[in-house]
Amino acid sequence: MKLFVPAEFNFEENVKYLLRSSNECLHRIDNNRIYKALSVADETPVIEIRAGDCRELVVRFLGDTAPSRKWVRAEVARYVREWFDLDRDIVPFYRLAESDPLLKGPVQSFRGLRTVGIPDLFEAVTWGILGQQMNLTYAYTLKRRLVENFGRSVDCEGKTYWIYPTPDKIAACSVEDLAVLRMTVKKCEYLIDTAQRIASGELSKLGLLQTGSHQAAEKMLTSIRGIGPWTANYVSMRCLRFPSAFPIDDVGLHNAMKHILGRDSKPSKAEIRQLSAGWSGWESYATFYLWRVLY
DNA sequence: AGCCAGGCACCAA
């Protein structure tokens, strides 16, 4: 299966992003190829993604996991397009970045990097919750424990691939069930609550997208206990894909600014507002490129 | 050993 990609896409830059944690459990990189198991309807195709000859990605199904139904294959293609934000024209972002003191360097260094997404809402929200006020290394450890305790695995061609837990599964958990992962009681409660809302249909990606604006989606998300402005914007950025989503209080963003500006302390909030004033409409891409500076 | 992490709820003005 071949997917056409825009000119402003560089496979290796995106692979480098995916390589940032050696503790990642939801995909595997080998020889510049990405391997991942997906869950579509009752099938669990395992895919390999590599760069094709000319402005294309080649997706191959491993083992006997090629979906028989056409629409399932289409869903896999849709997932990959969304994962790498392939249908967005980011030329305007590059244009505004050229004259931006913070973005100028990063867009040169990482040209072709997209805001790598988390297409599944439950995964996006819970990954956000896991990452709150936590060093990333430990957040990855918690994710691995969550996945290995409550997700399921697919064995294919001698490797094991993990699939993220379903909302149903976590919704049925008690705080004690999740406490074995060794995270705070609050985080356990937030995960279960989110799972229950998604399992019941009260919270859905479609519902959030239908609000029409990033602000409305943010409001809906922050009405949930455990989801504050940072997580709401993180989800808006990586799952809902509102380009204006902006986790402005993110400490990683602040550190990247400090680093690029050569300061010895993080910028104040007023300064951050000033520095990001020119990003209007592209805050999510600006944030993602600045995060990349720190890896 | 001590500061810091891809924050959040809660409370006061």
Next chain:
DNA sequence: TTGGTGCATGGC
């Protein structure tokens, strides 16, 4: 709206 505080837990 903004600005503090407590929180819990592990990395480095």
